[in-house]
Amino acid sequence: MSAAIAAQRTAERSGxxxxxxxxxxxxxxxxxxxxxxxxxxxxxxxxTPAELLQQGFLRINERRFLRNAxxxxxxxxxxxxLHSRGVETEVRPDGKVFPxxxxxxxxxxxxxELLKESSVQLVTxxxxxxxxxxxxxxxxxxxxxxxxxxxxxxxxxxxxxSKTGTTGDGLAIARKTGHNxxxxxxxxxxxxxxxxxPFTLSGVALRSVALVASAGDHSVERRGDLLFTHRGFSGPAxxxxxxxxxxxxxxxxxxxxxxxxxxxxxxxxxxKLLLNHATKHGAQMVRKFLQICPIAPVKGAFxxxxxxTIPTALVTFIIRHALIDIDVTWSGLHKEQxxxxxxVLKRFPLGSVREIPLDQGEVSAGGVDLSEVNPKTMQSRxxxxxFLCGEVxxxxxxxxxxxxQAAFSTGWMAGVNATKASIC
Ligand SMILES: Cc1cc2nc3c(=O)[nH]c(=O)nc-3n(C[C@H](O)[C@H](O)[C@H](O)COP(=O)(O)OP(=O)(O)OC[C@H]3O[C@@H](n4cnc5c(N)ncnc54)[C@H](O)[C@@H]3O)c2cc1C
Numbered sequence: 170m171s172a173a174i175a176a177q178r179t180a181e182r183s184g185x186x187x188x189x190x191x192x193x194x195x196x197x198x199x200x201x202x203x204x205x206x207x208x209x210x211x212x213x214x215x216x217t218p219a220e221l222l223q224q225g226f227l228r229i230n231e232r233r234f235l236r237n238a239x240x241x242x243x244x245x246x247x248x249x250x251l252h253s254r255g256v257e258t259e260v261r262p263d264g265k266v267f268p269x270x271x272x273x274x275x276x277x278x279x280x281x282e283l284l285k286e287s288s289v290q291l292v293t294x295x296x297x298x299x300x301x302x303x304x305x306x307x308x309x310x311x312x313x314x315x316x317x318x319x320x321x322x323x324x325x326x327x328x329x330x331s332k333t334g335t336t337g338d339g340l341a342i343a344r345k346t347g348h349n350x351x352x353x354x355x356x357x358x359x360x361x362x363x364x365x366x367p368f369t370l371s372g373v374a375l376r377s378v379a380l381v382a383s384a385g386d387h388s389v390e391r392r393g394d395l396l397f398t399h400r401g402f403s404g405p406a407x408x409x410x411x412x413x414x415x416x417x418x419x420x421x422x423x424x425x426x427x428x429x430x431x432x433x434x435x436x437x438x439x440x441k442l443l444l445n446h447a448t449k450h451g452a453q454m455v456r457k458f459l460q461i462c463p464i465a466p467v468k469g470a471f472x473x474x475x476x477x478t479i480p481t482a483l484v485t486f487i488i489r490h491a492l493i494d495i496d497v498t499w500s501g502l503h504k505e506q507x508x509x510x511x512x513v514l515k516r517f518p519l520g521s522v523r524e525i526p527l528d529q530g531e532v533s534a535g536g537v538d539l540s541e542v543n544p545k546t547m548q549s550r551x552x553x554x555x556f557l558c559g560e561v562x563x564x565x566x567x568x569x570x571x572x573x574q575a576a577f578s579t580g581w582m583a584g585v586n587a588t589k590a591s592i593c
Contacts, residue, residue: 170198170280171577172322172558175242175584177287185592189289190318192311193334194296198284199277200333201326205573210273212251213244213577214570215264225571231564234539235575238547242581244574254279265570297325300342302552319591320554322547322583324576327533327560328353339561343537347551353535354419355525356412356565357572361401362426362520369482370397376476377465379432380406381516382414384421389413392432402426402519408568412534415525426519430479433468440511442471447507451500455493455510459484487513532572534565546590547583554590558583 173191180187191198202210214221218239226232248258248266256279257269268275284291297311300321309316325339337353344350374396381390389410396404417424431439446458460481463474479487488495491510493502502510527533541550542557549555558579566572 170284171242171580172324172556172584172587173289174280174283174287175581176322176588177289177584179585179588183588183592185588187588187591189287190316191284191289191291192295192297192309192316193291193293194338195334196293197277197281198291198293199280201330201335202277202280202573203274204330204333205273206267206570208273209267209271210276211265211267211568211570211573212258212276213247213266213574215244215260215266218243221571221574225566225569225574226564227567228564230539231566234542234544234562235564235579237545238578238582239574241585242578244570246581247574247577250283251276251279254282263569297338297342300346300555302346302554305554307554320556320587322556322558322580322587323561324557324559324580324583325561326576327536329355329358329528329530329533331528335560340536343557343561346549346555348541348549349538351535351538351563353527353533354412355415355527355530356532356534357408357568358411358415358525358530359398359401359403360407360411360414360426360522360525362522364520365400366397366402366520367486368399370486371399373397373480373482374404375428375430375464375480375483377432378406379429380410380519381427381429382410382417382424382522383427384417384424387417387421389417390429395428401522405568408531411525411530412565414522418522418524423521423523425521427516428519430464430514430517432465434466436511436515438468439515440508443507443511447499447502452498454496454498455502456484456488456495456497458499459487483517487517490518531568532560532565534563536561536563539563546586547579548586548590556583556587556590 173189176189222232256275258266259269260266295311299310301308307318307321323339326335328337340350376394378395379390379392380395391406391410393406394404395406414424459479462479464479465476491513493506537557547556547558559576566575
């Protein structure tokens with residue numbers, strides 16, 4: 170939708186009489202927008218394009234690729250467009266931007282209205298089967314008709330949440346037209362463990378911990394809130410790390426998960442703190458201490474609890490994993506037991522993961538190789554006249570509105586440049 174609107178506006182500005190057709194397999198475009206952000210649509214993130222790139226895209230090549238698009242059509246441009254259609258927005262304290270109405274469909278409807286106002290022809294319930302380039306023209310075969318055009322924009326999305334229409338058709342089309350397509354893999358997904366966490370922990374949140382996944386000599390980690398669910402883990406840390414975990418599993422056949430409850434302290438620093446505490450409070454039960462112990466405290470401020478305390482439900486499991494007596498006091502704790510407690514606090518075992526289903530991800534990584542697309546125009550370097558945008562490309566952003574922004578920005582850039590290319 171973003172690409173079609175930008176293409177139309179560029180044509181109008183250039184005084185070009187061109188016909189733009191948007192082919193959509195669903196009965197409406199924007200199905201994913203409607204379910205995004207739990208139905209509230211985290212449409213973008215507040216900040217400059219540079220800030221969005223930095224916070225939203227952890228891989229350098231993806232950040233580099235998206236730079237021009239995010240500067241070309243920024244979050245302020247997107248918000249201006251939405252505001253012009255009467256969609257007021259609010260910025261949450263964490264910088265996430267949502268429509269004020271709390272209704273994701275208001276964003277999809279605004280884009281549909283913009284489409285209607287322009288002379289873009291929207292053809293719904295129309296699944297594209299193939300795109301071929303013959304004698305300088307594109308022939309797009311869809312159910313019931315073939316469309317001929319000078320340029321084509323492929324904006325078919327990723328492969329997760331396939332019920333929304335994203336079954337990977339665009340990737341097959343890109344591959345057939347000679348592009349290198351990286352195998353799709355999951356991102357922003359909940360992580361299910363082989364053995365579910367104890368049911369008493371379901372719903373428990375660990376604030377600002379580090380989630381660590383390791384396999385063989387490799388490990389990956391992410392700092393953030395972690396939520397125990399009845400099948401594994403969710404929350405920002407799990408969602409953000411799921412892409413790396415999936416890669417670790419692909420290379421090693423599985424991965425083990427741990428939570429570091431003191432990510433800002435090295436084992437040596439934590440040992441010193443525990444020893445100090447033990448010396449001063451010998452009669453205190455370790456269990457009692459853990460119940461009031463800050464979780465993920467800041468270095469140098471061990472007694473402050475900006476992220477709350479260790480959840481009581483977790484304490485029994487810490488004691489159990491550390492193999493210490495439930496009623497042991499600090500003075501009754503041997504050195505080995507203290508070290509065992511320390512290692513559980515730094516590496517609380519969360520279980521083993523074997524697979525994260527692709528369809529569960531809010532986005533999919535993988536897709537058309539970024540090196541085959543010109544980041545200044547979104548035009549394919551393999552097939553001139555073919556433009557690509559959005560999740561069909563091999564990038565995946567973090568939670569926070571970055572993925573929709575990237576789709577809108579790359580779409581806008583593709584639209585502008587596809588029209589320009591059709592003039593030439
Ligand atoms: C549950 C969920 C929640 C999300 N929440 C957020 C959020 O709050 N904030 C955020 O930034 N991101 C969010 N995302 C991610 C975001 O929605 C996507 O990254 C974004 O929609 C990608 O845009 P796109 O245009 O590339 O693809 P899509 O939005 O997936 O659109 C692709 C379109 O192409 C159509 N299509 C596919 N194949 C064909 C074909 N063969 N012929 C015709 N049409 C076809 C599809 O039907 C679809 O309409 C969420 C995703 C999910 C699944």
